Amino acid sequence: MSDELLRLAREEFELCANAESENRDAGLDDLRFARLGDQWPENVKKQRDDEGRPCLTINRLPAMARQVVNDSRQNKPSIKVKPVDDDADPETAEVLAGLIRNIEYISSADIAYDTAVENAVYSGVGYLRVSLDYVHDDTFDMDIKIDRVANQFSIYGDPFSTSADSADWNTAFVVDQLTKDQFKQKWKRCYRDWE
Numbered sequence: 001m002s003d004e005l006l007r008l009a010r011e012e013f014e015l016c017a018n019a020e021s022e023n024r025d026a027g028l029d030d031l032r033f034a035r036l037g038d039q040w041p042e043n044v045k046k047q048r049d050d051e052g053r054p055c056l057t058i059n060r061l062p063a064m065a066r067q068v069v070n071d072s073r074q075n076k077p078s079i080k081v082k083p084v085d086d087d088a089d090p091e092t093a094e095v096l097a098g099l100i101r102n103i104e105y106i107s108s109a110d111i112a113y114d115t116a117v118e119n120a121v122y123s124g125v126g127y128l129r130v131s132l133d134y135v136h137d138d139t140f141d142m143d144i145k146i147d148r149v150a151n152q153f154s155i156y157g158d159p160f161s162t163s164a165d166s167a168d169w170n171t172a173f174v175v176d177q178l179t180k181d182q183f184k185q186k187w188k189r190c191y192r193d194w195e
Contacts, residue, residue, distance in 0.1 A: 019159030027123035027153070034061040034122050065121045065188040072117040076110060103119050103144050112148040127155045129174075 032038040037059040040048075048055050056073065081097040083090050103109070114130040119126035127149040135141040149155060154176060157168040 013156065013173050015159050016156040016173060020156060023124065024153060027125060030124045034059070034065060039193065065118075068121050069114070069118050073114060077113050077117075104146060105149075107146040108148075109146040112146050115148045115150060116152075118142060121150060124151050127152055137169065 037057045039057050039059065040055050045055050074145045076168070079097075079100045081093045083093045083102060096158050109128075116126035129147040130151055131145050131147050132142045135143050154174055156173040156175065157166055158171045161168050163169075
């Protein structure tokens with residue numbers, strides 16, 4: 001891998017990280033507030049602890065969040081295919097819809113959808129990924145998959161995006177913490193070329 005490509009990637013990542021830093025901080029605060037019940041300012045909490053006074057927290061947010069998430073589960077999002085003009089073929093649309101339903105089924109896409117909604121409710125942003133994966137180790141046939149993104153903070157999107165669904169992203173990073181040995185194991189085919 002060329003040094004120029006790595007330099008460019010680092011610059012692009014820095015742009016993405018800087019553009020999202022304020023939203024990420026707010027999302028983490030929201031997550032701590034709602035999930036962990038960390039609802040007291042640190043200085044007030046310390047003062048009350050020093051005075052021997054309790055810091056009661058009656059966290060009502062999880063019930064409200066579950067209501068939104070459960071509404072989404074009951075009204076499952078799914079991909080729809082509709083013929084839209086005179087030249088469109090309803091039978092082709094039906095075949096495509098069947099293929100997409102199969103992709104959703106084999107991917108357990110409902111889990112990816114639920115996770116994205118839950119992450120969005122608690123921290124303001126949720127993601128899922130569409131990927132390609134080999135059907136078997138000994139073939140070049142590939143399947144389309146809809147993957148769950150468990151950690152919404154692992155995705156860094158294009159800072160110049162204006163589309164609500166991120167369809168106009170030109171740059172994106174998926175960050176994962178790995179030791180060097182884990183990295184070599186995961187990317188062993190590529191790693192030899194990089195040494």
